[in-house]
Amino acid sequence: NKLMLKFRLLDSNSDFPSVNRDLIESTAIKAAKLAGEVILSGYGSINLQNDIISKIGSRDIVTNVDKASQTIIYDTINEVFPDHDFLGEEDVDPGIEASINAISNKVNSSNLWIVDPIDGTTNFAHAIPLSGVIIAYAENGVTLFGLIYDPFRDELFTAWKNNGAYLNNNKISCCLTNNLRDSVICSGSPPNIKSLDACLRGMLTLSPKVRTVRLLGSAAIMLSWVACGRITAYYEADLNVWDLAAGALIIEEAGGIVTDVHRNKFTLTTRNLVASNKHIY
Structure with missing residues (x-):
């Protein structure tokens, strides 16, 4: 798997970012795994009456674990790439307009990390083990690297632009269903x-x-x-x-x-x- 990863990183047909690919990927994986530990440690502990904050009504919520997960992701990335832009869900005010403005203000950034610290917060809060960490790296409006980590199954999905998609370093593909x-x-x-x-x-x-x-x-x-x-x-x-x-x-x-x-x-x-x-x- 390590050899496969090395060849993926050296693929001459890939879109190379302006900074070291190995460092982007390793930093993203480290951040996601640390966030996963935060999620697992908080899983099943949410008091549905006292530990949930409503963003806009009861259908859009956040917990302190979301915030702790984003903090550890930000700190991990910022330690390695202090000059890069960071767009995390928990830094954006609730509502459609705020979300549109948030990406509009940063879409053309030369180095942008885009993060959802717990995607599936309602599942997490209700102890349903279907949620994940999302980390993307983009340059000038184009996503070059994407990562989704499911801490409950320890499944790490990654992809570099023009370089295939992988689950725990094994190449994956969409299904062949044709109807x-x-x-x-x-x-x-x-x-x-x-x-x-x-x-x-x-x-x-x-x-x-x-x-x-x-x-x-x-x-x-x-x-x-x-x-x-x-x-x-x-x-x-x-x-x-x-x-x-x-x-x-x-x-x-x-x-x-x-x-x-x-x-x-x-x-x-x-x-x-x-x-x-x-x-x-």
Whole structure:
């Protein structure tokens, strides 16, 4: 696996970042694993009456573990790359407009880390082991490296642009399902009611035509599971850049397609997502 990693890092067909690739990847992995330890240590300890902070209503929440996870990620990255920009979910005010402004202000950064310290906070708070750490590294509006870490299964999904996608250093690819009737489709339950309505309408349309539709409560899990072939596709309205940047790259590098609902190619400002293998897209 170490030899495989070395060859991946030296692949001459890759898009090389402006700083050392080995250092970006090793720093991201260290940060994700440390955050995973924070998540596991706090798992099952959340008092649902006293330990939850509502951002905008009861459907969008944060816990002190989210904040502790982001702090350790930031500190780990900042120690190695003190001059890089950092965009973490817990630094952004609640609401769609604040999220749009946050990425708009940094999208053209020459060195930008994009982080969701716990994607799937509601699952985590309710002791449902479906959440993950998301870390992406971008330059000038392009994601070059993506990482999703599931601490409950100790599964580390990574991808470099133009260099394939990997799960614990083993190459992965999207599934080969080529028809809707055999497909497992995932969607979400976003906090915004209009966005929720869009997801539900999609479910009503798709459900009779597919094997099943699932709502797993974490973009990190659903994106990474599309990439490794466990599910066929995932769509959701009104997601943020910290939800999507890493997973979109991982799916593309696993041979999948990621666009918005109008078939426009994914960018860091995309907020609605369709991600699947190439056969049912």
